Amino acid sequence: MLSSPRFTMRRRALAAAGTAAALALTLAACGSSSDSSSMPGMDHGSKSSAASSPSATASMDDMPGMDHMAAGNGLSDTQDGYRLTSSDQSLPAGKQAAYRFTVTGPDGKPVTGFAADQTKRMHFYAIRSDLTGFQHIHPTMAADGTWSADLASLTPGSWRMFASFTPDNGAQKGKDFVLSRTVTVPGRATKTPLPAAAGSTEVDGYTVTVKGELMAGMAHPLTVSVAEDGKPVTDLQLYLDTYAHLTAFHEGDAAFAHLHPTTKVDGDRGGPDLSFHAELPTAGNWRLFLQFQTGGKLHTAALTLRVG
Structure with missing residues (x-):
């Protein structure tokens, strides 16, 4: 052109x-925790x-939890006062594992009110740094606002966990958010071109x-x-x-x-x-x-x- x-x-x-x-x-939307659309180690x-x-961008193989990047493309854990928090910086390789996380609002408290988007209140994605192992699931939320995403078997390497949601109250009611954090799956990682x-x-x-x-x-x-x-x-x-x-x-x-x-x-x-x-x-x-x-x-x- x-x-x-x-x-x-x-x-x-x-x-x-x-x-x-x-x-x-x-x-997007894909099944619930129990009907996840996953492609383990795909x-x-x-x-x-x-x-x-060749890609013109830098690798995402960074330190787990250090995710304060530019907002708008899902690569930040914080946007407009909302934050994705998790104590899980690593997950085991080769077996099912639960990733637990919380979304906090501008007041610093866990958010529990989410609007349904395509029939679900939370859409969760896991993708490895080489874009293999794609999983898309709908986690479940406890009364205290803690979400649990039941992941299928993960291969070693750096993974990014995305949470896609829409607050159902507050100043940002009705606004779509996509936040993410990285986790490490220990073991020898082999990059797939x-x-x-x-x-x-x-x-x-x-x-x-x-x-x-x-x-x-x-x-x-x-x-x-x-x-x-x-x-x-x-x-x-x-x-x-x-x-x-x-x-x-x-x-x-x-x-x-x-x-x-x-x-x-x-x-x-x-x-x-x-x-x-x-x-x-x-x-x-x-x-x-x-x-x-x-x-x-x-x-x-x-x-x-x-x-x-």
């Missing part, structure tokens, strides 16, 4: 503005069609195709198509009030983004084409996780998308 110096400066300004504000989006297994581009950007991937016999040319900091439509044995799928079931949930993480720092669905819902007759509103603030590779349901089973497809 040809560009003038003026266009280039404008695009960089848009990208910078997007980094500060565009990523506190909330779409390998990067999508089809590749182009060489991978991110697969090259690709237009499609396969999961559980389904072929998922993504179409859309995205530019950093600019809103674009994104279309996802689902097929089985070469035939368009038209029986996608409702999943948390929509047909698919799409989450994205940026290569290098694991910045978080939700992509909002715009497809009209019509019972359990979704597909084959699903439309999303996409606005990713930073150029580079993004790892997309698409979750959809058929026949009562939840499927999670992953592929790499290049954003210019």
Whole structure:
């Protein structure tokens, strides 16, 4: 794509503005603590069609709990007086483990009033620094405001834990928040290279195709198509009030983004084409996780998308 110096400066300004504000989006939802959509130690297994581009961002392999980064992309544990706190700085490898955390409000007290978003009051994500091992679950909250997220087996390495929520009272009532902290899973960590950007991937016999040319900091439509044995799928079931949930993480720092669905819902007759509103603030590779349901089973497809 040809560009003038003026266009280039404008695009960089848009990208910078997007980094500060565009990523506190909330779409996702996946089962409860007991019906988590997890991919323990998931390998990067999508089809590749182009060489991978190096990331321009720094690694997220930092010290657990030291997460005071720029707000808006999910990489901070604090925003507008709300804080994600946890005493868990490490979790065991190779077995199920519970991550316990609390969200405190501007008054420093644990928050217990949360609005339901896509039928859930809290959406929780775990992702390893190389963007493998994606887990998306809905934790349970005790009366004192302590949340417990039951995670499937974790592989050694640095993990980032995201909490996505909306306060149901106070000055920030109705505002979407995404906060995160890092934890370490001890053991010998082996980094898995991110697969090259690709237009499609396969999961559980389904072929998922993504179409859309995205530019950093600019809103674009994104279309996802689902097929089985070469035939368009038209029986996608409702999943948390929509047909698919799409989450994205940026290569290098694991910045978080939700992509909002715009497809009209019509019972359990979704597909084959699903439309999303996409606005990713930073150029580079993004790892997309698409979750959809058929026949009562939840499927999670992953592929790499290049954003210019």
